[in-house]
Structures are given as C-alpha cells and as structure tokens.
Amino acid sequence: MTDVVVAGAGLIGLSVAWRAAQRGLSVTVVDDAPGGGASRAAAGMLAPVSEAGYGEEALLRLCQASLERYPAFLGELAAATGRDVVLRPAGTLVVGFDDDDARALADLHGFHVELGLEVHRLTGREARRREPSLTPRVRTAVHVAGDLSVDPRELHPVLLAAAEAAGVRLVRARAAGLLTGDGRACGLALEGGGEVRAGAVVLALGAHSGALPGAPTVPVRPVKGQILRLRGAAGLLDGTVRALVRGRSVYLVPQGDDGLVVGATVEERGFDATVTAGGVHDLLHDAIEVVPGVTELELVETLARWRPGTPDNAPVLGSTDVPGLVLASGHHRNGVLLTPLTGELVADLLVSGETPALAAPFDVSRFG
Numbered sequence: 001m002t003d004v005v006v007a008g009a010g011l012i013g014l015s016v017a018w019r020a021a022q023r024g025l026s027v028t029v030v031d032d033a034p035g036g037g038a039s040r041a042a043a044g045m046l047a048p049v050s051e052a053g054y055g056e057e058a059l060l061r062l063c064q065a066s067l068e069r070y071p072a073f074l075g076e077l078a079a080a081t082g083r084d085v086v087l088r089p090a091g092t093l094v095v096g097f098d099d100d101d102a103r104a105l106a107d108l109h110g111f112h113v114e115l116g117l118e119v120h121r122l123t124g125r126e127a128r129r130r131e132p133s134l135t136p137r138v139r140t141a142v143h144v145a146g147d148l149s150v151d152p153r154e155l156h157p158v159l160l161a162a163a164e165a166a167g168v169r170l171v172r173a174r175a176a177g178l179l180t181g182d183g184r185a186c187g188l189a190l191e192g193g194g195e196v197r198a199g200a201v202v203l204a205l206g207a208h209s210g211a212l213p214g215a216p217t218v219p220v221r222p223v224k225g226q227i228l229r230l231r232g233a234a235g236l237l238d239g240t241v242r243a244l245v246r247g248r249s250v251y252l253v254p255q256g257d258d259g260l261v262v263g264a265t266v267e268e269r270g271f272d273a274t275v276t277a278g279g280v281h282d283l284l285h286d287a288i289e290v291v292p293g294v295t296e297l298e299l300v301e302t303l304a305r306w307r308p309g310t311p312d313n314a315p316v317l318g319s320t321d322v323p324g325l326v327l328a329s330g331h332h333r334n335g336v337l338l339t340p341l342t343g344e345l346v347a348d349l350l351v352s353g354e355t356p357a358l359a360a361p362f363d364v365s366r367f368g
C-alpha cells in the first residue's frame, strides 16, 4: 500500500510524483515505457506567448506561471541529481513572408500588447540580424524574448532520477484499470496480473488518459504530431524560429550543440503512429523555405506521437467525481512548459485535499 500511485511516467507524471514524494507521501509510478510518449517527441519550446491563441488567456497565465518556475525547478533538479538541464536563453522569433503574414503578425502583436506581454516587432532586416541564416524573403517578424526552450530528452531522465532519489518507486508495467472500493479510487490493476493499492490515484497517462478501464471518461484525445530531428546545425540558429508557410505553421528549435528539431504536424487520426512521406516532406519543405541551410543537415530521426488534447486546449487538473482519483492530463501543446507547475499544484492537492487557486479554472467539471 502506497499513499499515491501515479499512472504514467511522462514528464507530467514524474513531476507530480517527485513533488508529492518531497511532501512526505509514499509514491509509486506505473509505466511500461517511461518517457516513451509525447514527452519523447516534444520539441521543448517553453513558449507561453508565441503559443497563445485568442480566447486562451487563462491558459496563457498558467503557462506563464510555469515558465517563471523553470529556472528554480531546474536548479532543484540539479541539486537533487548533480545533473544540469540547459535552459536555452535565446527567445523566439515569429517570422512572416508576405502581406497576409504581415497582417497576421500585426494582429498577433496587437493581441500580445493588449495582454501586456513583452514582444517586439522587427523588420526583415532586423530579424536577419538576429538570425542570419533566415531566408532574405523574411519581411516581418515578432521577437518574444521570454519564450525559451529545453531539451525534453535531457529533462526526462533527470526528473526520473530526482523522483527515485526522493523515494518514488517505479513499476515497469501497464495499468490495465482503475481499482475502486466503497466508491473511492484505491489503486491500479496491472496488465498480466498484480495491482498497486494506494490512498489516491493520479491519472497522468498523456493522450491515453481518456479511457482507463474503470475510470470515468476524461475528455482527452490524441492529437497526432510528426516531428523531425536533424544534426549538423551548430551555429545555424540561436533561438527558436516559427513561421507560417502557405498557411502551415512550422517551427525550428535548436537543441544541444548541433541538433535541430523541426515540427510538427497537427492531425486528428487517433493513435496512429505512422510517419508519412507527406508529413516529412511538408516539414522539411517549410523548414527549408524559412532557413535554406537546413538542406545541408543530416536527418537523424522521424517520430510521431500524440499530444493529449482537450476540447479547449487546456489541461485537466484536479479532483474528479470519484473520490481519490486526481487528473494531471490534457496538456496538449504545452506539457513540457507546464511540467514544473503541474507537479506543484497536484502535489498541493494531494497533501491538502484542497484545489489550489491556480488549478481551479482547469477542473474537469468545466466540460459539464
């Protein structure tokens, strides 16, 4: 018997587990492929501002609150494990090519200014001064100095090590269903037999959170994303570049010494993990339009995974109608960004039984 069992050892499940263990709870995490889900695919942009959409102001505030925590979060992880995860300091440049893009960027800039966000409009020339490898066809840009990035593949093992050092037990198995007794969640049944009994269950199965047998239906669906990793990009870009190329959005995120991540498709295809010729073609084509030097890079990996999407693109955090069952899912495009704050909020809830104020707008009851 453990105080808490967390279903899922992606970035979200691990951050919850780590923070809960730090608060003195005994914690077990169940996952047959820790870190093999969306957390493996993610580009690692920490981009509350450039990801902000109209009508998503509450999500923007949550994302900003999480980004503010990132430096301290990584500092604590380094203290716990002796391993550094790099927070890339260069911001994000959103670039446009034609009149339509210029209008769209002007609207976006107006929206950002209205929200009091710190963003700067640049001419094409100013943009290229910042990122000389951009195509000369770039005519306009917005620079978001505060939108940063990390490498999720660097972060995940460090978070796992910190969680284990704090006493979290990892069970490498698949959760087959939620166990309930007297109307309460009381653990997980494991595939192939066995179970983990617990005082509380946290559902952090990413895109798979929607349909754990025995659990209430959660409005989380898989949103497929194909993404590419390239090598040989040392010095090509300083920070993240995002663009719309003929209506399709593409981003280029430098990682490590010479890596570049190019993403990502957005597809409603259920749990389809196929990497398609069209998906790879479109991403490479669009990336080369923005930064022609991408042609020279080595393509080292193609991957498809599923964002945990919700009807309003915001996460579902907090209690459910089943006492003892807590949700930490639905982080959609922002799960890497929301990792520090989600762990903190859900651990608060597990310890106090009260929903923290920051999490309240993201209660699953908002969907009726």
Ligand SMILES: Cc1cc2nc3c(=O)[nH]c(=O)nc-3n(C[C@H](O)[C@H](O)[C@H](O)COP(=O)(O)OP(=O)(O)OC[C@H]3O[C@@H](n4cnc5c(N)ncnc54)[C@H](O)[C@@H]3O)c2cc1C
Residues within 6 Å of the ligand: 007, 008, 009, 010, 011, 012, 013, 030, 031, 032, 033, 034, 035, 036, 037, 038, 039, 040, 041, 042, 043, 044, 045, 046, 173, 174, 175, 176, 204, 205, 206, 207, 208, 224, 225, 226, 227, 263, 264, 305, 306, 307, 308, 328, 329, 330, 331, 332, 333, 334, 335, 336, 337, 338
């Ligand atoms: C292409 C792409 C690019 C992205 N880029 C960014 C980005 O730049 N910035 C950003 O902030 N976010 C980004 N995201 C979103 C981000 O990856 C997710 O929001 C985040 O990883 C969700 O984390 P998670 O822990 O909830 O889910 P996951 O990482 O998917 O983890 C879920 C875990 O549950 C496990 N699991 C599933 N079913 C079971 C079961 N039955 N029993 C036991 N274990 C199970 C899986 O093995 C997995 O380890 C991107 C996503 C994609 C797909």
